Amino acid sequence: MQKGVRHDICARFFATCPTIASTMARLPRYVIPGQPQHIIQRGNNRQAIFGTDADYCFFRGALVEAATRQGWAIHAYVWMTNHIHVLATPDSGHAISQGL
Numbered sequence: 861m862q863k864g865v866r867h868d869i870c871a872r873f874f875a876t877c878p879t880i881a882s883t884m885a886r887l888p889r890y891v892i893p894g895q896p897q898h899i900i901q902r903g904n905n906r907q908a909i910f911g912t913d914a915d916y917c918f919f920r921g922a923l924v925e926a927a928t929r930q931g932w933a934i935h936a937y938v939w940m941t942n943h944i945h946v947l948a949t950p951d952s953g954h955a956i957s958q959g960l
Contacts, residue, residue, distance in 0.1 A: 891953045896935065899956060902943040910941050919944075930959035 891897065903909040910916050916939060923946070927934050931951035938945045950956050 889956065891950060891956060893950055893952050893955075896947055896949045897956060899946040899948060899960070900943060901946075901960070906942050908941045909943070910939065926959035930955040932956060932959060 889897070901909075910919070919939070923934070923937075927948065932948045932955045934946060934948045936947040948956065
């Protein structure tokens with residue numbers, strides 16, 4: 861097989877079958893303790909996850925509690941109505957997955 865042919869075949873396959881591509885499981889997060897991680901969480905079908913200011917406050921408290929309990933430092937975060945971004949550094953390889 862020529863270099864790049866496999867990629868082309870896969871790209872054409874997934875372009876014709878978008879439902880398969882969108883339902884495939886993601887690969888596990890590769891975590892190195894002590895290295896910052898960019899965490900993204902979205903609502904189902906990109907629906908809103910925050911409706912009021914109270915939702916943001918509750919989520920912030922839950923996130924800080926989980927980070928403290930599991931041992932990861934939060935450096936920055938951005939919250940939109942339908943998703944969040946968090947920059948955090950875990951102390952262990954499973955800290956982020958256990959916290960979320």
